Amino acid sequence: MPEVLKAPLVVEFPFTRSLGPVQSAFLTGLRERVVLGVRTRDGRTLVPPVEYDPVTAEELGDLVEVAPTGTVTTWAWNHDPRRGQPLDTPFAWVLVRLDGADTALLHALDAPGPEAVRTGMRVRVRWAAERTGAITDIACFEPYTGATPPLTGHDGHFDDAVTGIVAHARLDYTYSPGRAQTAYIDALRGRRTVGERCPACRKVYVPPRGACPTCGLATSEQVEVGPRGTVTTFCIVNIKAKNLDIEVPYVYAHIALDGADLALHGRIGGIPYDQVRMGLRVEPVWAEGARHPDHYRPTGEPDADYDTYRELL
Amino acid sequence: MTRDIAVVAFAQTDHRRTSEDLSEVEMLMPVLHEVLDRTGLKTADIGFTCSGSSDYLAGRAFSFTLALDGVGAWPPISESHVETDGAWALYEAWTKLLTGEADTALVYSYGKSSPGSVRDVLTRQLDPYYLAPLWPDSVALAALQAQALIDAGHTDEPALAAFAARSREAARDNPHAQLRGPVPHGDHLVRPLRTGDCPPIGDGAAAVILAAGERARTLCPRPAWIRGVDHRIEAHGLGVRDLTDSPSTRLAAERAGAFERPVDTAELHAPFTAQEVVLRRALRLDDTVCVNPSGGALAANPIMAAGLIRIGEAAARIHRGESDRALAHATSGPCLQQNLVAVLEGDPR
Numbered sequence A: 001m002p003e004v005l006k007a008p009l010v011v012e013f014p015f016t017r018s019l020g021p022v023q024s025a026f027l028t029g030l031r032e033r034v035v036l037g038v039r040t041r042d043g044r045t046l047v048p049p050v051e052y053d054p055v056t057a058e059e060l061g062d063l064v065e066v067a068p069t070g071t072v073t074t075w076a077w078n079h080d081p082r083r084g085q086p087l088d089t090p091f092a093w094v095l096v097r098l099d100g101a102d103t104a105l106l107h108a109l110d111a112p113g114p115e116a117v118r119t120g121m122r123v124r125v126r127w128a129a130e131r132t133g134a135i136t137d138i139a140c141f142e143p144y145t146g147a148t149p150p151l152t153g154h155d156g157h158f159d160d161a162v163t164g165i166v167a168h169a170r171l172d173y174t175y176s177p178g179r180a181q182t183a184y185i186d187a188l189r190g191r192r193t194v195g196e197r198c199p200a201c202r203k204v205y206v207p208p209r210g211a212c213p214t215c216g217l218a219t220s221e222q223v224e225v226g227p228r229g230t231v232t233t234f235c236i237v238n239i240k241a242k243n244l245d246i247e248v249p250y251v252y253a254h255i256a257l258d259g260a261d262l263a264l265h266g267r268i269g270g271i272p273y274d275q276v277r278m279g280l281r282v283e284p285v286w287a288e289g290a291r292h293p294d295h296y297r298p299t300g301e302p303d304a305d306y307d308t309y310r311e312l313l
Numbered sequence B: 001m002t003r004d005i006a007v008v009a010f011a012q013t014d015h016r017r018t019s020e021d022l023s024e025v026e027m028l029m030p031v032l033h034e035v036l037d038r039t040g041l042k043t044a045d046i047g048f049t050c051s052g053s054s055d056y057l058a059g060r061a062f063s064f065t066l067a068l069d070g071v072g073a074w075p076p077i078s079e080s081h082v083e084t085d086g087a088w089a090l091y092e093a094w095t096k097l098l099t100g101e102a103d104t105a106l107v108y109s110y111g112k113s114s115p116g117s118v119r120d121v122l123t124r125q126l127d128p129y130y131l132a133p134l135w136p137d138s139v140a141l142a143a144l145q146a147q148a149l150i151d152a153g154h155t156d157e158p159a160l161a162a163f164a165a166r167s168r169e170a171a172r173d174n175p176h177a178q179l180r181g182p183v184p185h186g187d188h189l190v191r192p193l194r195t196g197d198c199p200p201i202g203d204g205a206a207a208v209i210l211a212a213g214e215r216a217r218t219l220c221p222r223p224a225w226i227r228g229v230d231h232r233i234e235a236h237g238l239g240v241r242d243l244t245d246s247p248s249t250r251l252a253a254e255r256a257g258a259f260e261r262p263v264d265t266a267e268l269h270a271p272f273t274a275q276e277v278v279l280r281r282a283l284r285l286d287d288t289v290c291v292n293p294s295g296g297a298l299a300a301n302p303i304m305a306a307g308l309i310r311i312g313e314a315a316a317r318i319h320r321g322e323s324d325r326a327l328a329h330a331t332s333g334p335c336l337q338q339n340l341v342a343v344l345e346g347d348p349r
């Protein structure tokens, strides 16, 4: 078996999220170096604040200031920080119950080593130099042995509150298409198209995915199909896609390659868009160095009889 | 309407660090065929199909649709999917059978962790406002829970090492397990957790077949009757919860009937050693109960399948006559956030 193909795959997205009144107040507060919690009806103060009481599900909105100092309730020493984490030097993950709060906030603690960290130790917020209204406005916590500083007296109302955050996310993968699709892509390199035949229903699937979707059986018998085929159905594209260098209108079609029992898609060229029709016989056109056909063009043969492709629509 | 519903067959892959030579459906298909062969059913005979997997492991949207090729989804079948562990797919299939709309169900789940970095991938299931921007990885969060347990005096590092050793020793008899026999307890990954306290990262799949009433008896000599299933969730905020306890597991177990009579076997989905401490307490398991005879998630933890495997392993022990009443537990989310408990019984002997 040839080695399976592999390629890097990066999934990256700036998630734009809106904030409700409670999260908006909390994150705006961080921007202004003020930590806010939310008070529940039974008098607990939740930090970080949430919009609904996790016990009673009651809607919450009574914001109260808590101190930027607190106590570690549990911790874990992270000697090998990963991408995106708050510090790039070894640090402790900590849950911190800020003074005035009844719940704990997760963040990083900058400490020289695990010997310097313990549950119950006193810490304070180290503010980020640039603050935008995000949890990362807290750069980290740091050990602190002083007194609890006085509160600023903030009531949680801001004139220019942040109303949203943009959360960047990136995950790195090594994509492998598996055995069947590797064989398909390898064959394309030689400008051949291969499918796989189901051992039960004998249908040939292109591109092959290693299974017959009708029988649920593994397919492994390779079958070369095409290169010619028949347009089974098509549509006329009138809107130009971003970054796509094709003049509109153009035709996008389902093409049943000769010998295949499943139509694949491709663009039709070499013929005016309004003359493309079901049954049109086409062949692939390869661009120099391309890894798949650029488009399909008419072969000049007579059209295929409807009955020869009706099962492939 | 009350119907008795049983797990009548179970199959799983060999769990491996990587199965990059196979697509998801290529990895899954032998397991689907094996579980069907055990009952003599064909895909066309199945009344309901439900699967569990995650797009974030695959790095692709709607990735489960490709796996559907493996069950022969044409002509159209009655099918559903959960974007979590297959144990929850089993719960959906069980309720479907309870309604009487189907008599048999195929439940499968799979996960390939090898294409990405699963510690980073799992951060994307966290609260997107307060947690995800800090990228706290799954090992770090489990380590916070472990330290909380140590501080509370519920365990210590040698005790955790003993859990790991016992699990991997038990896995000697499990040909599918990824880690078997003595495994070095290793260095700290995130202190207090060492590599030995953490599950192996791997790829794998599992499938079970459920059947109702007399149908179950015709498909399996000793069906594993599902006496109850329940699942519960705890507060999203980690700092709101008591990480040393799992009230959601306790409540799910109570509602599933786990405390009505003792169980002889418990398959617990505890990917990290310290989580077994929490679960044993929540489920009131003492030393008379055989815990994780399969080796559990410390021996093989294919994400999205490991919970379903707990139910499958518990059922298989009943099928083989090694258990009469077994508990199976599945978890999802950080620090045992979501918990499902199923109680299975064999016919009296």
Ligand SMILES: [Zn+2]
Residues within 6 Å of the ligand: A198, A199, A200, A201, A202, A203, A212, A213, A214, A215, A216, A217
């Ligand atoms: Zn077939």
